[in-house]
Amino acid sequence: MNAQVISPSHLVLSKSLNLKSSSNTFQNGVRIPQKHSYSSIPPSCRPLPCPNHNLSSRPFFYCSTAGGRHSDQSAGEGAPPATVASILSIGTANPDNIIYQDDYPDYYFRVTKSEHLTSLKDKFKRACDKTMIRKRHMVLNEEILKDNPNMCEYVAPSLDARQNVVVPEVPRLGSEAAAKAIEEWGQPKSKITHVVFCTSSVVDMPGADYQLSKLLGLSPSVNRFMLCQQGCFAGGTVLRLAKDLAENNKDARILVVSSEVTVPNFRGPSEANFGNTVGQALFADGAAAIIVGSNPDPAVERPLFQLVSAGQTFVAGTEGHMHGHFGEDGLNFKMSKDIPDTISSNIGEILKRAFSPLGISDWNSLFWISHPGGRAIVDQLELKLGLDKEKLRTTRHVLxxxxxxxxxCVLFTLDEMRRRSAAEEKTTTGDGLEWGVLLGFGPGITVETIVLHSLPIPN
Structure with missing residues (x-):
């Protein structure tokens, strides 16, 4: 008998949202084909095998009957109905402290008192040069590190010191991004019905969702969801959850917040675990917030994208590719060099499952919102999928x-896409195209896939 993994999304749908599994009609009246109805989705997560195996994954949620085919023009007859969840605003925030990548090897080896490791420093510098990163924002600065020297060791008890920084900082940074999203949305905070917060940077009770709600002055009765320790793919997870909430709760307006800082995983260099040391050249701090809702009020709300469908899957046998463990020394990462190849080798089949209901098979006809991950991941995606160079330029810019x-990261990429599209006078928020894809990937290896529908940019 095969073991089954209960799907969190299924639990949310069947319990939190009180959906009847026998029905294929949403509470808001959107009807979906029977083959895509919730009753056909089992409460299990079937794994996606490695590239040399036959592919199998849990079905995606298809929330629109539009069935419209791709168009290079702005949204037309094939556009999903207004009852499909929309992104109504986006806000981002970063710490003021900026680290330039060209300076980072000298800085990193100086603050960790590792300058005597000259060959390792040279190796690290070469890794920094290959990242395609120009600058990063970080909460940690020399003053904090001088006061907490154990953070600078590769392994030393430092969890309490790290917690003292992240417990207040994660919700604070998140509230800064949320305030911008709320301001752009233009509606009173009292209309926010749900908060969905994700972070891999802190575990504390009451959680960052509670602290954020207090900082923003939200209603004590706001419905909160707190997602911890999912890693990089959680940017897609929170949008998937927000979509379910928006489409199944009348007049719901969901505040989605992701806030991440590198305080838990900063540590000194290690030759034995150089993958972790490479991570010190990649990771950075930032927060993004998004307002999600269905049936936007055209008088006061300006939707940016529609969340047409959403799904999650994982690649079997890859849980060791990207592994993080919290201990007395903070969060210690181990990352495999096989990550870029594993992700890029499986994305093609995942895209087919997501876009076949729309009749789309040309990946260059889409606009792309991909989690940057690292340069090797972006390069491999481009190569394996045969993407034109400009398709991932927004992803590369954010990286x-x-x-x-x-x-x-993927929420920053979404924000950059709509801003760049407007600045370049494109017809839609998706680089002038109608259909797009948002990809998040992280430990598992887990992949979140969201089919996006862009909207016209007003003249």
């Missing part, structure tokens, strides 16, 4: 200017 901010 260059911000580094890998874990779950917040």
């Amino acid at each position: 260059s200017e911000y580094g890998n901010m874990s779950s917040a």
Whole structure:
């Protein structure tokens, strides 16, 4: 008998949202084909095998009957109905402290008192040069590190010192991004019905969702969801959960927040675990916030993208590829060099499952919102999928200017896409195209896939 893993999304749908599994009609009236109805989705997560095996994954949620085919023009007859969840605003925030990548090897080996490790420093410098990163933002500075020298060791008891920084900082940074999203949305905070918060940077009770709600002055009765320790793919997870909430709770407006800082995983260099040391050249701090809702009010709300479908899967046998463990020395990462090849080798089949209901098979006809991960991942995606160079330019820009901010990264990329599209006078928020994809990936290896529908940019 095969063991089954209960799907968190299934539990949310069947319990938290009180959906009837026998029905294929949402509470808001959107009807979906029977083959994509919730009753056909088992409460299990079937693994996606490695590249040399036959592929199998849990079905995606298809929340629109539009069935429209791809168009290079702005949204037309095939556009999903307004009852499909929309992104109504986006806000981002970063710490003021900026680290330039060219300076980082000298800085890193100086603050960790590792300058005597000259060959390791040279190796690290070469790794920094290959990252395609220009700068990063970080909460940690020399003053904090001088006051907490154990953080600078590769392994030393330092969890309490790290917690003292992240417990207040994670919700604070998240509230800064949220305030920007709320301001752009233009509606009173009292209309926010749900908060979905994700972070891999802190575990504390009451959680960062509670602290954020207090900082923003949200209603004590706001419905909160706190997601911890999911890693980089959680940027897609929170949007998937927000979509379910928006489409199944009348007048719901969901505040989605991702806030990530590198305080838990900063540590001195290690030759034995050089993968972790390479991570010191990649990871950075940032927060992003998004307002999600269905049936936007055209008088006061300006939707940016529609969340047409969403799904999650994992690649079997890869749980050791990307592993993080919290201990007395903080969060220690181990990352395999096989990550880029594993992700890029499986994305093609995942895309087929997501876009076949729309009749889309040309990946260059889409606009791309991909978690940057690292340069090797971006390069391999481009190569394996045969993408034109400009398809991942937004992803590359975010990686260059911000580094890998874990779950917040893909939301920064979404923000950059709509801003760049407007600045370049494109017809839609998705680089002038109608359909797009948002990809988040992280430990598992887990992949979140969201089919996006762009919206026209007003003249």
